[in-house]
Each structure stands twice: as structure tokens, then as C-alpha cells.
Amino acid sequence: MKQKADVLQGTLALMVLKTLDVLGPLHGYGIARRIEQISGDLLAVNQGTVYPVLLKLEQEGAITSEWGASENNRRARFYRLTREGHKQLQVETQDWEQTAAIIARFFEAKAEDLS
Amino acid sequence: MRSLRSFLSRLGHLVTRRAQDERLREEIEGHIALQTEAHLRAGLSPIEARRQAMLQFGGVEAMKQDYRARRGLPFIENLLGDLRNAGRSISRMPGLAAVIIVSLAIGIGVNTSIFSWIQLMLFQPMPAVSGAANFLLVEPRTETGGYAGASWLEYRDLQKQVSALRDIVASQIVPFNVGERGQTERTHGQLVSGNYFSALELKPAIGRFIRPEEAERPGTEPVVVISYDYWQTRFRGAPEALGQELRVNERDLIVIGVAPREFQGTMVPLKFELWVPATMAPALLGGTRDLEDRTIRAFSLIGMLKPGAMRQEAQAELSTAMAQLARDYPEASAGIGGEILTFWKAPRGPQRMLISGLAVLQGVMLLLLLAVCGNTANLMLARGSTRQREMAVRVALGAGHWRIVSLVLSENMLLALLGASLGAAIAVWGTTALRVAPLIGAFPIQFQTRVDEFTLVFAMLLGAGCGLIFSAAPALHLARLDPQDGLRSSPNTPPRSRARRVLMGTEVGLAMVVLIAAALFLQSFRAASQTDPRFRPEGVLLASYDLSGRNPDDASEREFAARLLERLRALPDVEAAAIATNVPLDLHGIPARSFTVEGRVRTEAGQDRAITNTVTPGYFKVMAIPLIEGKDFADIRDKAAPAQAIVNEEFVRRYLNGAKAIGRRLQTRNANFTIAGVARNSVYAAFGEPAQPAIYLSYRDRPASEGEIHLRTRSGNETALASEARAVLRDLDPMLPLYDVRTFSQHIERNLYLRRIPARMFAVLGPLLLGLAAIGIYAVVSYAVARRTREIGVRLTFGATSQRVVLQIILENLGAIASGTAVGWLLALLISLHAIPNGDFDVPAFVGVPAILLGVATLACWIPAWRASRIDPMAALRHE
Numbered sequence: 001m002k003q004k005a006d007v008l009q010g011t012l013a014l015m016v017l018k019t020l021d022v023l024g025p026l027h028g029y030g031i032a033r034r035i036e037q038i039s040g041d042l043l044a045v046n047q048g049t050v051y052p053v054l055l056k057l058e059q060e061g062a063i064t065s066e067w068g069a070s071e072n073n074r075r076a077r078f079y080r081l082t083r084e085g086h087k088q089l090q091v092e093t094q095d096w097e098q099t100a101a102i103i104a105r106f107f108e109a110k111a112e113d114l115s
Numbered sequence: 116m117r118s119l120r121s122f123l124s125r126l127g128h129l130v131t132r133r134a135q136d137e138r139l140r141e142e143i144e145g146h147i148a149l150q151t152e153a154h155l156r157a158g159l160s161p162i163e164a165r166r167q168a169m170l171q172f173g174g175v176e177a178m179k180q181d182y183r184a185r186r187g188l189p190f191i192e193n194l195l196g197d198l199r200n201a202g203r204s205i206s207r208m209p210g211l212a213a214v215i216i217v218s219l220a221i222g223i224g225v226n227t228s229i230f231s232w233i234q235l236m237l238f239q240p241m242p243a244v245s246g247a248a249n250f251l252l253v254e255p256r257t258e259t260g261g262y263a264g265a266s267w268l269e270y271r272d273l274q275k276q277v278s279a280l281r282d283i284v285a286s287q288i289v290p291f292n293v294g295e296r297g298q299t300e301r302t303h304g305q306l307v308s309g310n311y312f313s314a315l316e317l318k319p320a321i322g323r324f325i326r327p328e329e330a331e332r333p334g335t336e337p338v339v340v341i342s343y344d345y346w347q348t349r350f351r352g353a354p355e356a357l358g359q360e361l362r363v364n365e366r367d368l369i370v371i372g373v374a375p376r377e378f379q380g381t382m383v384p385l386k387f388e389l390w391v392p393a394t395m396a397p398a399l400l401g402g403t404r405d406l407e408d409r410t411i412r413a414f415s416l417i418g419m420l421k422p423g424a425m426r427q428e429a430q431a432e433l434s435t436a437m438a439q440l441a442r443d444y445p446e447a448s449a450g451i452g453g454e455i456l457t458f459w460k461a462p463r464g465p466q467r468m469l470i471s472g473l474a475v476l477q478g479v480m481l482l483l484l485l486a487v488c489g490n491t492a493n494l495m496l497a498r499g500s501t502r503q504r505e506m507a508v509r510v511a512l513g514a515g516h517w518r519i520v521s522l523v524l525s526e527n528m529l530l531a532l533l534g535a536s537l538g539a540a541i542a543v544w545g546t547t548a549l550r551v552a553p554l555i556g557a558f559p560i561q562f563q564t565r566v567d568e569f570t571l572v573f574a575m576l577l578g579a580g581c582g583l584i585f586s587a588a589p590a591l592h593l594a595r596l597d598p599q600d601g602l603r604s605s606p607n608t609p610p611r612s613r614a615r616r617v618l619m620g621t622e623v624g625l626a627m628v629v630l631i632a633a634a635l636f637l638q639s640f641r642a643a644s645q646t647d648p649r650f651r652p653e654g655v656l657l658a659s660y661d662l663s664g665r666n667p668d669d670a671s672e673r674e675f676a677a678r679l680l681e682r683l684r685a686l687p688d689v690e691a692a693a694i695a696t697n698v699p700l701d702l703h704g705i706p707a708r709s710f711t712v713e714g715r716v717r718t719e720a721g722q723d724r725a726i727t728n729t730v731t732p733g734y735f736k737v738m739a740i741p742l743i744e745g746k747d748f749a750d751i752r753d754k755a756a757p758a759q760a761i762v763n764e765e766f767v768r769r770y771l772n773g774a775k776a777i778g779r780r781l782q783t784r785n786a787n788f789t790i791a792g793v794a795r796n797s798v799y800a801a802f803g804e805p806a807q808p809a810i811y812l813s814y815r816d817r818p819a820s821e822g823e824i825h826l827r828t829r830s831g832n833e834t835a836l837a838s839e840a841r842a843v844l845r846d847l848d849p850m851l852p853l854y855d856v857r858t859f860s861q862h863i864e865r866n867l868y869l870r871r872i873p874a875r876m877f878a879v880l881g882p883l884l885l886g887l888a889a890i891g892i893y894a895v896v897s898y899a900v901a902r903r904t905r906e907i908g909v910r911l912t913f914g915a916t917s918q919r920v921v922l923q924i925i926l927e928n929l930g931a932i933a934s935g936t937a938v939g940w941l942l943a944l945l946i947s948l949h950a951i952p953n954g955d956f957d958v959p960a961f962v963g964v965p966a967i968l969l970g971v972a973t974l975a976c977w978i979p980a981w982r983a984s985r986i987d988p989m990a991a992l993r994h995e
Contacts, residue, residue, distance in 0.1 A: 028142055029149040046173020047150070051142065052181045059124040059185075072152055076145045077138070 012045070012053050014096065017089040020063060020081045027068075027076040028054060054079055062088045126191075139182060147172055193518075197525035204526055211498065212530060215491050218887055219534025222484035223577050224541025229477045231546050231570040235562065236383075236470050240458050242563040243378035244315045246419070250381075251426065252456040253283060253416035253433060255448075262462040263451060264412035267393060267405055269440060270308065273416065273453075276436035279429035280418035282314035286381050287413045289400070290661055291363050291389060292852050301661075301854035302345075303559065304363075304389030305380055306396055306414075312340070312374075314419070315381070320346070322357045322372030330392035333406055338392065339368040343376040345388040363389065364399045364664040365850055377563055381417060382461070384469075386561040401666025409447035417458070430455045479632060484581065486625040486884060490891040492585035493618045495527060496592060497898035506593045520590045527586040528579065535578025542566050542574060588614050615895045619928075620935030626888040627939025627968060628946070633881040634960035635947060639803065640867075649797035650699070651739035652859035655825055656833040657698060658840055659855040662820040672818035675847070676731060677751045682843045683826060688836060690829045693734035694814060694822040698859075699799050700866045710783035710810060712790075715770045725766060725808040726799050727783065729817050735761075735794060737825045745777050745792025748813040758816040760788035764796045766808040783810060784817070801866075824853075833858050885968065889975040896928050897979035908988045917984035924980035925973060932972045936965055 012035075019034045020026060026034070031054070032047035057063045062085035070076035081089070147168045154164035169175075205212045241247035253273060254262045265273070270285040277283065285308040292299040305311075309330030317324070320343055329336040339361055341349075350356035350370075360367040368391065380387035393414070396405040405411050420429060433453040440448040456462070459470055506519055514522075546564040592614065660679075662672060676694050683692040697705045709722035717723065732748040735741070743764065749756035760781050767776045781788045796806045826836050837856050844853045857865075900907070907920055944961065 027145070027149075029146040032146070033150075046178070047146065047171050048143070048173040048175060048178040049181075051139065051178060052185050055182060055185055056121075059121045061120050070145065070149060072149065074145050074148060075141065076149075077142050 012049065013057060014089075014092050015039075016050060016053055016057060016079075017062060017081065017085060017092070020079060021086070021089055025068075025078045025080040027070055027078050029070075029076070031079065057085070060088075061085075139179065143172070143175060193521070194525065197522055198529060200522065201526035201529040205529060208498070211494060214890060215494060215530050216534045216537060218487045218490065218883075219484075219531060219578070219581060220537035220541055221883065222480070222487045223535050223538025223574055223581070224545060226477065226480045226484055226577060227538060227542035227566070227570055227574040228545035228564075229473055229480060230573050231542065231564050231566055232562065233470065233473050233477065234569060234573075235564050236459055236473075238569075240383050241315070241378075241381060242383070243317065243375045246316075248458060249419050250417045250458050251280065251420065251429065252458060252461055253277065253280070253418055254454050254456055254462065255412065255437065255451050256454045258450045258452075262454075265414045265416050266409045266412050266447065267396075267414060268407065268409050269412075269448070270414055270416055272440060273433065273436055276439075277418070277429055277432045279421060279424035279426075279432055281421045282310050283416050283418035284308055284311050284314045284381070285393060285414040285416050286311065287393065287396075287405075287415070288382065288385070288387075289391075290663075290854075291399070292365075292661075292664060292850060293361060293363050293389070294852075295362055299850055299852040301852050302388050303385070304339075304391060305382075305387050306393040306399075307390050308393055311381075311390065317375055317378060319372040320375055321354055322370070324372050325390065325392050330394045333394045333397055336392060337366060337368045337395065337398070338371045339363065340372045340374055340390040341370055342374050342378065342386075342388045346373045361389075363391070366395075366398055368395075379561055379563070382415070384560045384562050386559045399664065401664055403666055409444050415461075426455060479629060482625060483629055483884060484577070485584075486622050486629070487887060488581045488584045489618050489622040489625065490887050491527075491530075491581070492588050493615055493622065493891045494894045495523075495585060495589045496615050496618070497894045498589075503593070519593055523590040523593055524582075524586045527589070528582040531578045531582030531585075532575070534581070535574050538578065539566065539571055539574040542570065546570075588618065615898075616928075616931040619892055619895050620931040620938075622891050623888055623932050623935035623968065623972060624939030624942070626884045627936050627965065628943045629884050630881050630964045630968065631940070631943035631960050632946070634964050635957055637881075638957055638960060646798070646802045648700070648802065648863075649740070649795065652863060654828050654831050654833050655737060655859040656828065656836045656840070657855070657857050657859055657862055658824045658826075658837070658853045660822055660824065660844060660851055660853055662851070665820075667820055669818050672820055673751060673815065676814055676818065676822060679824070679844065679847060680731060680733070680751070682847065683824070683840065686836070686839050686843070688829050688839070689826055691733055691736040691827045693731045693737045693825045695728055695730040695734055695825060696819050696821065696823065697728045698823050698825075698862060699728075699797065700801065700863050705799050708783055708810075710781060712770055712782075713780045714774065723770060725762075725770075725783075725810045727810045727812060729812045729814055729819060731814040734811070734825065737827045738797070739827075740797050741795050743793045743795055745790075748791065749815060751813075751815045753815065756815075758786060758788045759791040759813050761792040761794055761811040762790055763794045763807075763809045763811075765806040766810065767793055769808050781810070784812075786816070788812065788816070885971055888968070889971050892928070892932065892972050892975035893979060896924065896976045897982075899928075900924060900979045900983040904983070904986065907983050908986065908990075911984075911986075911988040917981075920984040921977065921980045924983065925976045928976045929969075929973065932969070932976075936968060936972075940965055 015035050015038075016031055019031050023030070023034065028050055029047070032050045035045075035050070036047070054063070054065070058065060058079075061082060063079045064082055065077050065079045067075055068078040147165070150168035150171060151161075151164045154167050155161065159167065172178075238248045241250070244250075253265070255265050255269065257263050265285065267285070270283070274283045287306040289304050289306050291302050291304050293302045294300050307325065307330070309325055309327035312319075312324035313327075319340070322340075324340055325336075325338060329338060341356070341361070346352060346356055350359070356370050356373070359370050361370055362368075374390070379385070380390075391399065394406065396403055403411070405413055418429075420426060430453075433455060437448070437451060437453040441451060509519060509522075510516075543566045546566055662675060665671075667675070680692050680694065683689055699705065705726050705728060707724045708727045709724050711723070715723070730748075731751055735747060742761070745761070748759050748761065760783075762776055762781075767773060771779070776790045776793050779790045781790055794809075794811065796809075798804060799807050799809060824840065826833065826840060828836055840856070841853050844851060910920060911917070940961070947957070
């Protein structure tokens with residue numbers, strides 16, 4: 001159980017970064033909604049879980065935040081990717097793609113390839 | 116990098132915690148509001164919209180928990196929480212906290228002061244010289260184990276031959292007479308080798324130091340380096356002091372430089388003011404042959420190991436070199452080896468003696484601190500028990516045992532560190548008091564003790580150690596607590612007081628040891644200051660003169676003494692006058708010399724030794740020591756009489772079996788003497804000493820260049836004689852200062868000075884310790900009694916008298932106290948037997964101290980017991 005949550009947290013961070021990269025500055029709700037929309041029903045996480053992830057990214061300097069007005073004119077905290085965040089996103093995207101590619105090759109491999 | 120930034124940011128969050136909480140709350144609220152609106156737009160009812168929004172968001176508290184854990188540093192947050200808690204709980208017990216903090220502060224303060232002293236002697240033995248502790252002493256050593264000192268030529272040889280040491284430095288203590296005719300002042304200096312300052316790696320405050328070539332050939336460069344203090348007092352710190360002439364031993368020396376502020380020479384704690392090239396010796400000391408005569412061993416050598424060299428190499432080279440010297444110069448060096456010594460083991464100067472004394476003192480004080488810890492542990496344990504319920508609630512709510520331990524620990528640590536801080540403040544005060552230079556004997560002495568980072572760390576470590584010690588018992592006790600048990604409204608378990616009793620017993624035992632030590636010490640000190648010295652010090656003035664700067668011969672010394680005494684005796688207020696080479700009860704002691712006497716055959720190997728003092732006729736009259744047989748020495752100018760000696764009663768008893776002494780021949784100091792009289796025994800080295808055999812020789816036969824003038828006044832006001840005596844000496848020799856002028860009482864006082872410090876310490880600490888023990892006992896008993904209120908109530912209801920209850924409580928606790936006392940008593944006895952092998956059994960200390968201690972202990976038991984017995988039985992039964 002716990003292990004799954006950890007994995008999730010790592011991928012969740014990547015999702016948050018990518019979301020901010022694509023959509024620009026966004027508040028927590030927007031990020032959570034976006035992740036929900038894209039992953040559809042496949043990822044059943046509570047919206048609240050983005051906040052610890054946002055905090056972690058902010059502490060690491062990948063994103064910054066400031067107060068702004070949301071679409072319904074409420075005060076909301078907007079998160080924005082920093083230059084470092086961009087770099088981190090690039091690196092992690094690469095890593096991810098590499099990992100995915102390796103795994104994919106494993107799945108494609110047949111018995112005769114390994115002999 | 117990322118983790119560091121993260122850490123810093125987390126650290127920052129500790130401070131802005133509240134604002135952060137607010138921010139998160141607002142974000143969550145906004146989030147849910149946005150989601151609710153979305154649901155509303157989708158057509159849900161307001162209530163359902165919000166419910167859905169909340170569901171989607173998930174567990175708010177769990178998320179917050181996660182968020183917080185990520186945000187700050189939970190470990191530090193817990194610690195801060197514990198500290199806040201500790202602060203609150205300490206402020207709820209101000210009285211108890213004050214007792215604990217102050218007692219710890221005293222213990223830690225005293226220990227830190229002593230430590231800073233020891234530290235100074237061991238690690239910074241030469242102020243202003245960095246790495247001074249790395250210097251080694253190079254000591255020629257005689258077969259009998261005496262440290263002979265090195266001659267100048269020997270120094271030159273060793274410098275070349277001991278290559279494991281770089282830059283061996285030679286120095287010699289010299290008393291100088293500084294100033295113009297008629298107003299000279301005695302000032303202590305060192306004759307030094309040319310590399311002295313460069314080897315010590317010193318930088319002058321102003322000017323320059325002695326150059327190596329200035330100490331090459333005899334009598335070349337009349338230069339002098341002065342100490343910073345001397346520069347300040349004599350030249351008012353003016354830079355013009357450089358190049359000025361200073362009249363030293365009737366020679367003009369040019370001031371070339373000022374030593375760094377704290378530098379006081381290479382024989383700490385002696386404080387020197389002048390440094391002169393060793394090659395000036397013949398010019399300054401009346402043509403002494405120091406520089407060419409190998410039998411004059413006047414120099415001390417120190418040196419530092421070359422990088423990479425081992426001490427054993429230096430020792431081996433020194434042994435080889437000394438063996439070679441013994442072959443080459445048998446008349447000067449036969450039987451003399453060499454030894455490399457650690458700096459603080461210096462055979463000259465008071466370092467070694469002080470360090471061993473201080474080590475003992477430190478041991479006793481650490482014991483005291485341990486007693487304070489025991490006491491505090493007891494108090495905390497008693498208090499901890501009253502908090503059992505609080506702790507039980509915490510455990511029941513899920514606090515781990517480690518959390519409970521850390522809670523107790525942080526409370527005690529806070530107390531301990533507060534105590535340590537106050538202790539450090541006490542140490543600062545204590546060490547500055549030590550810096551004041553006490554003048555002991557003729558030598559100025561200065562200790563440059565200070566509280567540095569090292570000592571502060573020591574104080575804090577001591578505090579932390581104490582905290583750990585006195586936390587252990589309460590923390591363990593509370594951590595083992597069964598929450599069910601603690602929460603029960605009326606504890607049915609019997610009070611677990613074994614730990615407390617053991618502690619109480621231990622503490623009483625420790626108090627016993629220290630108190631007996633204190634009593635013995637005070638006893639010996641009082642005995643010392645009250646015993647009759649068997650001479651009369653009242654009304655005697657002492658003063659010293661020194662002709663050594665003139666390199667006088669026997670005849671001129673004798674003549675000088677004779678004329679000086681004639682003039683002094685002519686003064687109207689002088690009843691009697693004499694000169695001696697030694698004064699009894701001197702801090703530096705009186706030399707004991709070997710001798711043989713006619714009619715005495717030694718059965719066992721070895722030599723007979725007796726204290727020797729060389730005196731002029733009239734000495735026994737001044738000192739009021741009666742001559743039992745024979746008569747005083749022949750007149751100082753008498754050339755006909757044979758060489759004479761006077762011995763004391765103990766000498767006759769011990770070496771002549773009480774036979775007639777007069778007329779017997781005696782050999783000592785390579786000469787023959789005839790015993791002319793027997794003097795009564797008196798005190799020589801220390802008060803309370805067993806009778807010592809003594810030989811007095813006559814100044815007429817063995818004149819000396821230094822003399823201690825003894826004047827007995829007619830009027831009883833000896834201080835008034837000082838100026839007259841000065842005038843007489845100035846009249847005789849305007850260049851000769853009269854120094855170290857003091858009354859005999861002052862002289863004795865100085866001797867007692869060093870003994871008095873520990874005596875005073877014990878006098879203060881003894882009662883303090885007694886008080887601590889009493890508080891400890893009181894705490895334990897009153898706690899135990901409080902827990903047994905109901906039992907006491909039952910007893911009283913069933914007709915027990917209150918006296919009976921009191922008696923029972925006292926007896927229960929006296930058991931532990933008595934066993935502690937017994938163990939402490941035995942320990943003290945063992946220690947005293949070990950320390951004073953053939954001392955008497957001191958009845959007041961070994962009977963009186965336990966009596967007082969048990970009395971106080973009983974009182975400390977009685978007060979809470981009596982209070983318990985006064986309770987209304989009905990109230991007691993309703994207690995819970």
C-alpha cells in the first residue's frame with residue numbers, strides 16, 4: 001500500500017510539472033482537475049494529495065507560488081514553473097521515457113532474443 | 116543541492132509556521148469552493164455539491180498531517196515543543212528549579228574554574244606562546260635523581276648534538292637591581308640564549324628582540340627586552356622607551372624591545388620583567404664564570420621536537436651526548452645523565468606541585484557534583500511520580516515511550532544547561548579572581564587563567580552529563596509506566612521507592628566522604644595556624660639583600676654582614692638583629708643536607724640528613740629560641756675560634772642517643788665543625804611537623820652573598836623599622852636594594868596562603884553539601900509520606916498515636932541513610948589512611964561529622980513525617 005503511494009507521489013510530481021508547463025500558472029484546484037481529466041478514471045486519487053506535492057516542489061525550487069484571483073474572483077494561490085522546474089521537467093521526462101522504453105523492450109522481447 | 120535548499124526552506128518554515136497553516140487553510144477552502152461551484156453549475160443541489168467537493172478532495176486532516184510532515188522538520192518541531200513544555204513545567208516549580216539550578220551552577224562553576232586552571236598549566240603553560248605545551252624540558256640529571264640544571268658550555272654542546280630538537284633555548288633566573296644609586300628596585304629577569312624569542316615564535320609589542328649574534332661572545336651587546344607590564348609601569352607605555360638606557364646591576368642596558376602583552380617568561384607561573392642576553396652574565400653578575408665553567412649549572416633548557424622527530428630519539432641523543440660529556444669532562448659531568456621531560460613536569464617552579472594539588476581538588480569537586488546530580492535525580496524522581504497520571508494520559512493517547520523519555524529528558528536538560536550557563540558565569544568570575552597576581556615569597560607569580568571556548572565546552576559538557584545522569588532514573592521510571600495503572604484514580608501499587616532510597620543513601624554517603632575530608636582539612640589547617648612554632652614570630656621584621664651581583668668573596672660577605680649588623684643594632688628601636696640564609700616556614704622550604712657526626716655509626720645504607728640554616732650570632736636571641744646547652748656562635752669577626760655548629764635537641768636525641776653533644780665534631784658541606792651548643796627544637800618547614808633534626812652553621816664560617824635580615828623590635832611595632840633598615844643599607848651601599856621586607860607574621864601568612872584556598876573552599880562547600888543532602892532527604896520522605904496519606908489516616912483512625920507514626924516513618928528512612936553513612940564513613944577512613952599514612956585517628960572528624968549528618972538527616976525526615984501525622988484521619992480517608 002505504502003509503496004504504491006510512494007510511486008504515485010513521484011509520478012504525481014511529474015504530472016504537476018507537466019501540467020504547469022503546458023497550462024502556465026495555475027492554482028491547486030486547476031492542477032488537480034487537469035490531472036483528473038487527463039488520467040480519467042484510471043488514477044483514483046483525492047484532489048487534496050496535490051498540495052503536499054506542490055509544497056515539496058516549491059521547497060525544491062521547481063515551482064514558485066503567489067496569490068492571485070481565481071476565475072470566480074476568489075483569492076487563490078497560483079503556482080508557476082521556475083527555470084529550474086523546466087530543467088527538472090526535461091530531465092525527468094527523459095528519464096521517464098527511457099525507463100518506459102526499457103520496460104517496453106522487455107515486454108517485446110521473446111524467448112529467442114534472450115538466449 | 117536540492118536537498119539542501121529543501122532543508123533550508125523547511126528550517127524557514129519553523130519560524131513562519133502559523134502563517135503557513137493559515138495559507139493552507141485558505142487554499143483548501145478556495146479549492147473546495149471552486150469544486151462546489153463546478154458541481155452547482157452541473158446542476159447539483161448546494162448541499163450535495165459541497166458534499167461531492169469534499170469527497171473529491173479527500174481526508175483533509177490526513178492531508179494536512181502529510182503536508183505538515185513535509186513542511187517542517189518534525190524532529191526539531193518536537194524538540195521545540197518539548198522545550199516549551201519543559202519551560203512551562205519548570206516555571207510551575209520555581210522554588211525547586213532554583214534549588215536545582217543554583218546547586219548545579221555552583222558545582223559546575225567550581226569544577227570549570229579548576230579545570231581552566233589545570234588546562235592552563237597543561238595546554239597553555241606559557242601565555243602568549245602558541246604551542247607552548249609542545250616544548251620539552253632538557254634536564255641533566257644526577258645519579259641521585261636531582262635535576263642539576265645545565266651549564267652554558269653544556270648547553271652549546273647539546274644544542275649541536277641533540278638534533279631531534281630544534282632550537283634548544285637556555286634561560287636562567289636572575290634577580291636584578293634596577294635603577295640609579297640609592298633607589299634601586301629588585302626586579303626578576305632571565306638571562307637567555309640568542310634564539311630565545313625566535314624559538315618561542317614571539318613578535319615584539321614594539322621594537323625588536325635579541326639577535327642570535329648578540330648572545331655569541333661574552334659582554335658584547337648591552338641590550339635588554341622588557342615585559343609589557345614593565346613598559347607600562349616604568350615607561351608609561353611610551354614608544355620612546357626604545358633606545359633608552361636602563362641601569363641594571365650598575366650597568367647601562369639599552370631597551371631594544373617590549374615582549375608581547377601576556378608573555379611572562381618560560382617558567383610559568385613565575386613572572387619575569389627583563390630578558391638579557393646570557394653573554395651579559397659576567398658583566399652583570401660581577402665577573403661570574405657562568406659562561407666558561409662547566410660546574411656552574413645555572414641554566415634551564417627547553418626545546419621543541421623537529422617535525423617528524425620522536426621523543427625517544429631526542430632522549431637517546433641526549434643520553435649519548437651526556438655520556439660523552441661525562442667522559443670528556445669528568446670533573447663537571449661525571450655521573451650526570453639527561454632526561455627529556457614534559458613541560459608541566461618542570462622540576463623547578465611550582466607547576467608540578469600545583470597540578471597534582473589541583474587534580475585532587477578537581478576529583479573532590481567532581482564527587483560533589485555527582486552528589487548534586489544524585490540530589491537532583493531524587494527531586495526529579497519525586498516530582499516525576501506526582502506526574503504519573505499526566506504521563507499515563509500521554510501514553511494512553513499514543514505517545515511512544517521514546518517520546519515520554521524525550522519529554523523528561525528535555526525538561527532535565529533545560530535545567531542542567533541553565534545550571535551550566537550560570538556555572539560558566541561563576542567560572543568567569545572565579546578565574547578573573549585568580550588572575551590577580553599573589554606575591555608568594557620574593558617571586559611575583561601570575562596565573563593567566565581565563566574562560567575560553569575550551570572551558571565553556573567543558574562546562575556545557577559537564578552540564579549535559581549531569582542532565583543525563585539525573586534524567587536517567589526518572590525517565591526510565593516514567594517510560595516503564597503502565598497507562599492503566601497510572602490512570603487508576605487510586606494507585607494500589609506500593610510506592611516504588613527503592614531507586615529513590617538507593618539514591619538517597621548514595622548521596623548521604625558522598626556527603627559523608629566530602630564532609631569528613633573537609634573536617635580533616637580544616638582540622639589540619641587550624642592545627643597549623645594555632646600550634647606554637649616554638650619561636651616568637653611577633654615583633655620580628657624580615658628583609659632580604661643580595662650581593663651576588665657583585666660577585667663577592669667570603670671576606671667581603673662576612674665584612675658586609677658584620678657592618679650591617681653593627682649599624683642595625685645601633686638603631687634605638689632594635690632589640691636584637693641577626694642574618695640567616697633561610698627563614699623557617701618558607702614556602703620554598705629549608706634545605707636538608709647530609710652530614711656525619713662523631714659517635715654516630717649508621718647501620719643501614721644511605722645518609723643522615725638534617726635541616727641546615729646558616730646564621731649570625733644573635734640569631735637565637737632574635738628568634739627567642741633558648742640554647743639548652745653551650746653558648747652562641749663566636750663573633751662574626753673572630754678569626755681565632757674553630758668552625759662551629761649548633762644542633763637542636765632532636766638532633767641529639769636521634770643521632771647521638773641523647774649523649775653529650777658539645778665538643779663533638781661534625782662534617783657537612785665538605786667541612787668540619789665543632790658542636791658549640793644545643794638549641795631547643797622549633798618549627799622549620801611547616802606547622803604541625805614532627806620534630807626535625809637541625810644543624811645551625813655560623814655565618815662567620817660560611818658567609819653567603821644573600822641574607823635574610825631578622826630584626827626584633829623593642830617597641831613591638833616592627834613595621835616601623837622598615838624605613839630605618841632601608842636607610843642603613845642605603846648608607847652602606849647605595850646600589851643595593853632591600854627587598855622582600857615583611858613582618859614575620861606576614862611571612863607565615865604567605866606560607867599558609869596556598870593552604871588557605873582549599874581550606875576556605877571546604878569551609879563553604881561542607882555546609883552546602885549538608886544542605887543539599889538535607890533537601891534530598893526531605894524531598895524523598897515528603898513524597899513517600901504524601902503517597903501514604905490514606906494508610907496513615909487508617910492507622911490514626913485505628914488509634915495509632917501521631918508519635919508512633921512519626922517514629923515509624925523516620926525509622927523506615929533512616930535505614931537507607933544509615934547504610935549510606937556507614938559506607939561513606941568507611942570510604943573516608945580508607946582515603947584518610949591512604950592520604951595520611953601515619954596520622955592520628957581524628958575523633959572530631961570521624962565521630963562529629965557522622966553525628967551532625969545523622970542529626971540533620973533525622974530532622975529532614977522528621978519535618979514531613981510530623982506534618983503527615985497532623986492530618987485529620989477523616990480528611991485523609993477522603994483524600995482520593
